[in-house]
Amino acid sequence: MVYCSACGAQISPQAVACPQCGHPNAVNSAARGATGEIKSRVVAALLAIFLGHFGAHKFYLGQSGTGILYACFFWSGIPGIFGLIEGLIYLSQTDAVFSAKQRVRTF
Ligand SMILES: [Zn+2]
Incomplete structure (x- = not known):
C-alpha cells in the first residue's frame, strides 16, 4: 500500500x-509516460547504454527534446558517455525511484 x-x-x-x-x-x-504506457526501466537502461549516442533512451522515455539534443551531438561522443552513466543509474534504481524521476524530468 x-x-x-x-x-x-x-x-x-x-x-x-x-x-x-x-x-x-x-x-x-x-510509471506512465505521455502515451499512458508503462516504461520499462531495463529497456531504458539498455537503450541508454547501447544507443545512448543517439538519445534512444530519451525518445523511449518520451523526452524527445533531450533525445534530439543527444542525436545532434552524437559525433562528440559526450551523449554516449551520458547515456552509459544514465543506463547504469537506471539499473541501480528501483522501479519506483526510476518512475518518479522520469516523471519529474520529462520535458
Ligand atoms: Zn487523497
Whole structure:
C-alpha cells in the first residue's frame, strides 16, 4: 500500500487516483509516460547504454527534446558517455525511484 500525497489516505499502488480526495496517485501515474504506457526501466537502461549516442533512451522515455539534443551531438561522443552513466543509474534504481524521476524530468 502507498499513501496519498494530498490527504495521506492509504491507497493501492495500482489505483489511478486517491478514492478519498481524488488526487492522482503519484506512484501509479509516475510509471506512465505521455502515451499512458508503462516504461520499462531495463529497456531504458539498455537503450541508454547501447544507443545512448543517439538519445534512444530519451525518445523511449518520451523526452524527445533531450533525445534530439543527444542525436545532434552524437559525433562528440559526450551523449554516449551520458547515456552509459544514465543506463547504469537506471539499473541501480528501483522501479519506483526510476518512475518518479522520469516523471519529474520529462520535458
Ligand atoms: Zn487523497
